[in-house]
Each structure stands twice: as structure tokens, then as C-alpha cells.
Amino acid sequence: MSDRHPLFKPLIFVGGIVFGFGLGFSHMARPEVVLNFLQFDDLGLPFVMFGAAIVSGIAFALLPRIRDAAPLTGDPYERRLKPFDRNVLVGGAVFGVGWGLSGICPGAAYASLGVGNVTILWALAGMFLGAYAQGYWRSRTRARDTAATSAD
Amino acid sequence: MVTDPVLLQAAAELFPNGISRYAVGGLLVGLGTVLIYVGTGIPAGASTFLESTLSYVSDQSRFQQYVGSRDWRLVFTAGIILGGLAFAATFQSGLVTSSLYEPGTTGRLYEVAGVTLWTTDVQPWRLFLGGILVGIGTRIGKGCTSGHGVCGVGSASKTSLVGVMTFLTVAIGTAQVVAALGVSP
Numbered sequence: 121m122s123d124r125h126p127l128f129k130p131l132i133f134v135g136g137i138v139f140g141f142g143l144g145f146s147h148m149a150r151p152e153v154v155l156n157f158l159q160f161d162d163l164g165l166p167f168v169m170f171g172a173a174i175v176s177g178i179a180f181a182l183l184p185r186i187r188d189a190a191p192l193t194g195d196p197y198e199r200r201l202k203p204f205d206r207n208v209l210v211g212g213a214v215f216g217v218g219w220g221l222s223g224i225c226p227g228a229a230y231a232s233l234g235v236g237n238v239t240i241l242w243a244l245a246g247m248f249l250g251a252y253a254q255g256y257w258r259s260r261t262r263a264r265d266t267a268a269t270s271a272d
Numbered sequence: 273m274v275t276d277p278v279l280l281q282a283a284a285e286l287f288p289n290g291i292s293r294y295a296v297g298g299l300l301v302g303l304g305t306v307l308i309y310v311g312t313g314i315p316a317g318a319s320t321f322l323e324s325t326l327s328y329v330s331d332q333s334r335f336q337q338y339v340g341s342r343d344w345r346l347v348f349t350a351g352i353i354l355g356g357l358a359f360a361a362t363f364q365s366g367l368v369t370s371s372l373y374e375p376g377t378t379g380r381l382y383e384v385a386g387v388t389l390w391t392t393d394v395q396p397w398r399l400f401l402g403g404i405l406v407g408i409g410t411r412i413g414k415g416c417t418s419g420h421g422v423c424g425v426g427s428a429s430k431t432s433l434v435g436v437m438t439f440l441t442v443a444i445g446t447a448q449v450v451a452a453l454g455v456s457p
Binding site: 127128129131132133134135136137138139140141142143144145146147148149150151152153155156158159160161162163164165166167168169170171172173174175176177179180183189190191192193195196197198199200201202203204207208209210211212213214215216217218219220221222223224225226227228229230231232233234235236237238239240242243244245246247248249250251252253254255256258259262263 | 288303307312334335355356376391396399404407409410424426435438441447
């Protein structure tokens, strides 16, 4: 937060630029190319996600052995491990329908805006609306559950 | 080198744009992720930005939990947009060329101030409706193509592997059905 290293945000920015450049270069920022993959017309797309996963996987495996903590945050190097529950399947399926219909996912949508795709604002508006709808509903459900528990 | 004509023809049919632009693009996406991870220890995903940014305008508890990360996530997304623009100003504009980059023929190109920009032909209702489902699904499912697909798979997380298999399978089924119904593009 406020006591973070002055290079924290600049590094995130540079990382984002490389990330976005890669999404443009790979054409994953183009919904047509994603849809061509999902319809089996061009099977190249998995090289983007799995190529990136291999590169990051090497870093995730090596860094904890080299250093104890990240220089700009002091945080320990950890892998991205999330607990499994039914939400992973339900959310994954809903995301799958959306991705299959539109051909665009969040990171690629930001990069798509950068390559000039003004029309992608429709998808971004939809993503914010969807994220808001689930957040509103889950915030209310959680508040109600907490209230019900404390009333017992 | 593979010289068998049957194999070459099969490869040309399965990979009409080759694989180099996909592989190089993937390496760069991975490199961006690694840069951030090396400096900060954060395995950054793209979809949390949707909820963390909503915390600026909504006090719902679901969004407020991301207040601590909302500023840098905004910076990350600004970087991704600028990275896309940097690609447009170089390879997309033809200013830089490489045998590793296959331009392709999708969508429409247009020019602004000497930069070749690109826009999609996919219909707005598909983008909007699909976007709503992407917004709901990635947040309930704990990740998207970068959070689960790049960082989670890179972490050999079983949760992420199951998540990726789920959204990939459903997306293939959905796209096939939509195409079979005659919707194009």
C-alpha cells in the first residue's frame, strides 16, 4: 500500500505492457481468432496459454528456492493455489458459455482495446455488469448468512 | 525437418496461421507475468480488476475486500492496454516485421495518425451477452484465462487445472453450437 517500494507500480506497469503486447502479437486479443480455435479451424491458440503457463511455471518453481521474499513487497514467493469447491465448476461453466459466445476473456479484452478494437467496449461493459451482478448478490447473501448465524 | 507431404498438409490444415505467433505471444504473456512475480511475489490475474475497480464506486463487501489491490490492478490493466497499442504501432502497422509474425485476415483494419488499428466483426450482442457471462463466471469460478490458465496451471494447481478444463470444454461446445445455428461472425 502506502509503504510499498517506489518501483512497485512501475514494475506492474511494465509487466502489463509486455503482457498486453503478447496478447496482441498472439492475436488472442482478436475474438475471431479465439472463435476459430474453439470451432477447430485453427488450433494454434493453446500455445498462448500453455506457453505462458510454462514460462510462469518455471519462475514459480525456481524463485522460492533462490530467494525468501520478493524485493518490492517483502512477500514470500508462493504458488497460486486456490481451494476447490463447487464454485470452480459452476463459475467455469458460466465463463465457458460467455467465452464461447463472445471469443473474448478479460485480459484479452483490455489488450483488444489497445489494438484499436473500440467495439470490444460492449464486452467490457458486459464484464463489469456481470461482475457487479454476482458481487451484489454474493455480498447480500453473505450479509444475510452472517445475520442468521449471529441471531442463533 | 518434416518433409512428409501428408504430414505437411495436415499441419497446414490444423495450423493455417502457423504456431510461431501464438508461441511467441504466449512467451511474452508469461514474461510479463514473471516480471511482476519476481519483483512482487504476486501471481497476477486479469479478471479481479473487474471487481477491484467496482470498489471505487460500490461499497458492497464483495468489492471492498479488494480495496488493497485496486490501485495496482488499475496500473496493470493500463499497462495491458498500452501493450496492445504498442503492438498495433509496430507489428500491426507493418513498421516491424518478422518471420515469426503472421498478420492474418480477421476483422477490419483502419488508420489513425499513421497507426494501423484493428476492430472486430463479431456482433456487439455476442460481445455484450458473452461479456456479462464472462464477468459472472470468472468471479464465481475464482479465475480466468490468466489467473487459472497461466498462473494456476503454472502453479500446477489442481483447482486451476479443473477450472481450465471446465471453461475450455464448455467454450468449445458453446462456440460449436453457436456456429451450427448459423451465427457468424
